[in-house]
């Protein structure tokens with residue numbers, strides 16, 4: 001039975017990881033209560049926020065999602081000292097995520113690359129990083145379920161699918177989306193260099209409605225919001241969950257996880273937007289606050305039995321923070337490419353992420369960004385002081401003949417890349433997260449000897465007359481590692497089902513559990529882990 | 545709508561009437577706004593506003609929406625102390641040259657305050673904003689002229705121009721004609 005203070009399953013966070021588990025538990029007949037830090041807003045409001053934002057900040061993916069005082073998330077333009085995320089170390093772990101009902105898939109691009117069998121065995125094969133606690137074949141059925149749950153489209157031709165190794169036991173539920181003229185041209189160009197630019201598997205409805213959502217019609221606005229919900233985002237599932245009986249508490253920030261004398265989780269405590277505290281009890285608990293907020297919450301929740309925080313007897317909570325460090329090449333070409341027709345990311349070169357070189361340095365995935373270029377070039381064209389016909393032609397030329405190529409790198413799990421609690425406090429008086437981060441020599445070496453030369457080679461083949469390379473590694477917003485999975489409870493936080501080693505009724509699925517993240521966008525893997533955890537929870541409830 | 549779901553006919557009639565009504569309101573609103581842009585923004589006097597549209601039409605060889613112009617003029621009044629004077633001065637230069645297009649007279653606008661203001665007016669129409677900054681005033685998104693220069697091939701992000709999977713098309717050469725706007 002579900003009440004406003006108790007349920008069989010209590011899920012903290014309503015992002016994609018939280019909602020897929022919620023649905024699984026509801027379908028299995030269990031009561032579900034979800035606690036969400038942020039507000040619930042309509043799609044129309046988000047779209048209006050975006051349209052009404054100045055052209056110069058439209059690239060800021062958070063601009064359409066002003067954070068609420070009680071549920072801060074990173075916002076562009078903050079002064080470092082006031083910012084929600086505090087940094088130390090040579091590189092900034094400068095992530096964005098959304099603390100709203102529906103979470104960060106509101107503004108994800110929907111790119112959904114599976115890991116390869118090799119990605120999950122990098123220590124065995126290449127002697128670096130950590131192996132996963134299970135193999136690709138174990139994860140494969142969960143990938144299939146994820147592809148059908150989220151509505152991930154992709155090519156039917158096996159040679160165009162990723163990964164090339166390992167099993168694919170079922171086709172994508174929808175065909176690949178067509179390429180834009182720029183993508184067709186880019187594919188032809190890189191082919192001359194021997195690279196295959198293949199269709200991205202993406203959580204976007206291709207040519208047909210799916211799951212009650214319409215077909216993608218090429219609004220080219222997937223980041224920061226799909227106006228028609230053709231791209232999957234977790235907000236689209238919330239009504240369905242409520243119809244199935246879930247209780248959803250919003251504007252409710254969980255700040256403490258409480259344990260019993262047996263060190264099981266007894267309850268979670270949250271502040272509402274008036275700073276009033278409430279307690280929610282349950283049988284099973286899921287922390288689905290994302291790979292950064294989960295470790296923060298665990299570290300905040302200390303008690304006599306767990307002096308270093310919940311689930312942290314290994315001292316690994318908050319360590320091994322990973323992402324896909326990225327560098328971009330902004331290329332000016334002689335001939336037009338015309339980025340910006342169709343979805344914002346629609347293809348990629350994945351094969352460059354694999355190879356025996358991984359014993360020496362990281363691999364990289366290259367993608368052609370298909371964002372319409374007007375907002376990137378208009379100010380530069382205007383600054384040239386042109387008027388009339390010359391100005392029109394210059395804007396048109398720069399829109400057609402500039403493109404962004406991004407190289408996203410594989411980082412290794414490193415315990416020194418660590419989230420801790422800052423002395424600085426947020427509006428509720430809770431500590432802000434502080435992250436020490438260094439992309440490491442593995443990534444830097446790749447950039448020097450591998451990904452930068454390939455990027456330049458591609459740019460030249462595109463007919464570049466100018467190449468601007470981003471001066472530092474940017475974050476890809478794929479938050480991984482902070483509650484790492486392993487078989488050995490002394491050096492990992494969760495087991496193969498994302499169950500905390502220390503607490504038998506606590507599940508911490510999602511990016512935090514990933515032991516290695518390779519180069520491809522990782523939400524599909526986070527969701528696959530969530531479904532696997534959900535199966536384990538259903539079994540556990542059966543035995544309960 | 546949900547309340548009437550037991551009565552499909554009623555629902556249909558209501559929703560059609562609702563649509564017609566809102567359509568009529570929208571049309572009336574658009575007409576009123578374009579015939580008499582001052583109704584929305586009383587802060588800028590009508591004379592200055594129509595002078596601003598006259599100046600804008602001289603600086604930009606395209607059709608311009610007076611509602612957007614009214615918003616730009618309102619901001620310009622606040623940001624440029626000598627707004628009215630600069631309008632008159634630039635218009636006078638254009639008239640003296642009997643200018644039909646911006647190319648006919650732009651070079652005659654003296655460097656400095658006047659030239660900067662002329663560039664700002666062009667900036668506002670093309671970017672839809674008062675500046676590049678985070679705190680810029682937004683005059684329009686979808687009518688910013690930057691998007692008109694590519695409207696034959698690119699969507700304005702968040703407004704689709706094609707149907708499901710219908711965006712495959714040949715790669716337009718730069719020699720393709722500029723859209724008319």
Ligand SMILES: Cc1cc2nc3c(=O)[nH]c(=O)nc-3n(C[C@H](O)[C@H](O)[C@H](O)COP(=O)(O)OP(=O)(O)OC[C@H]3O[C@@H](n4cnc5c(N)ncnc54)[C@H](O)[C@@H]3O)c2cc1C
Nearest residue numbers: 013015016017037099103104108109110111254290521523
């Ligand atoms: C611009 C951008 C583009 C991206 N593109 C891609 C892509 O193309 N492909 C890809 O694979 N990934 C992409 N990502 C990453 C993707 O968005 C995340 O991996 C994914 O959303 C993580 O899902 P989650 O459910 O773990 O967390 P989230 O979606 O972040 O959800 C967590 C939820 O928990 C809530 N919460 C947090 N703290 C608390 C608390 N204390 N109490 C209660 N509730 C709380 C939050 O409000 C939120 O609703 C992108 C991210 C960004 C920012």
Ligand code: SF4
Nearest residue numbers: 216217219220222226
């Ligand atoms: S291209 Fe448009 S319709 Fe398609 S997912 Fe992106 S925003 Fe949505």
